[in-house]
Amino acid sequence: MDRKKLVVLSGAGISAESGIKTFRDSNGLWENHKVEEVASPEGFRKNPKLVLDFYNARRRQLKEVHPNEAHLILAELQEFFDVHIITQNVDDLHERAGSRKVLHLHGELLKARPIDSDEVIPWEKDLNFGDLHENGSQLRPHIVWFGEMVPAMEEAADIVEEADIFLVIGTSMQVYPAAGLIHSTPDHCEIFIIDPHLPNDFTRSENCFQCGASEGMKRLKNKLLA
The missing domain is CATH 3.40.50.1220 (TPP-binding domain)
Incomplete structure (x- = not known):
């Protein structure tokens, strides 16, 4: 059966x-950031280091829970x-x-992908500006951001x-x-x-x-x- x-x-x-922590606290912020700053394609284009650091902190926290x-x-x-x-x-x-x-x-915290393709790769360490895919493209978190x-x-x-x-x-x-x-x-x-x-x-x-x-x-x- x-x-x-x-x-x-x-x-x-x-x-x-x-x-x-849940996605947004009661004040509408996520870890003291406006969501659009750290979870949107526009935010990544404007300040990629801020976005990468934000997800690096999330990734490190994941190892502690x-x-x-x-x-x-x-x-x-x-x-x-x-x-x-x-x-x-x-x-x-x-x-x-x-x-x-x-x-x-x-998406998944422990994966990354190049900014110009959907190829997903495992990624457990910090992801920094300058970390490139083999095709030469900057890597980004494998996260579905607002507007995507x-x-x-x-x-x-x-x-x-x-x-x-x-x-x-x-x-x-x-x-x-x-x-x-x-x-x-x-x-x-x-x-x-x-x-x-x-x-x-x-x-x-x-x-x-x-x-x-x-x-x-x-x-x-x-x-x-x-």
Whole structure:
């Protein structure tokens, strides 16, 4: 008998429990920078060193944090379900927890690419101005910045269209186009949401857990395996 396909859309909230700051603080800044300064093609053209230093700090922080219980439970569920994770996060915590099928919508901190091509290369050290691809082009972080296309969206939609169970965890469902993936679920798909900030009309559903990622995953695991 084929295992049910569990598709997970994860966002910053799941990584926050590992100590990675969410995308924007309440003041609208990201690590005290305006987002357009460090996460846009215009910002990179204007001040490439600032952008590279910003992501170097994110990359170094990644070595100091570890997967949390939510990441680990999602990896454990591979024993019972065909688990596919579609993440808006650029960290590698899902992979380090043991999840095998992870699609990154917004790029990956531990990869780089030349400014004039889509060729992606592994990159774990600092990335500096003057670090060039073999073709002579400056390397940039492999991050989808504001104003850029999300190349993995079509693949993500194809995965969601085959879901038997769809879980939204750690994301407010306000960042598009990722938030629109829930509309690609098939009619038979059962949808679960884990979010400490759910509006009341959601929390009345037994499939919605108004709590943090790790607590929600413990409760969801018990429900799914019951």
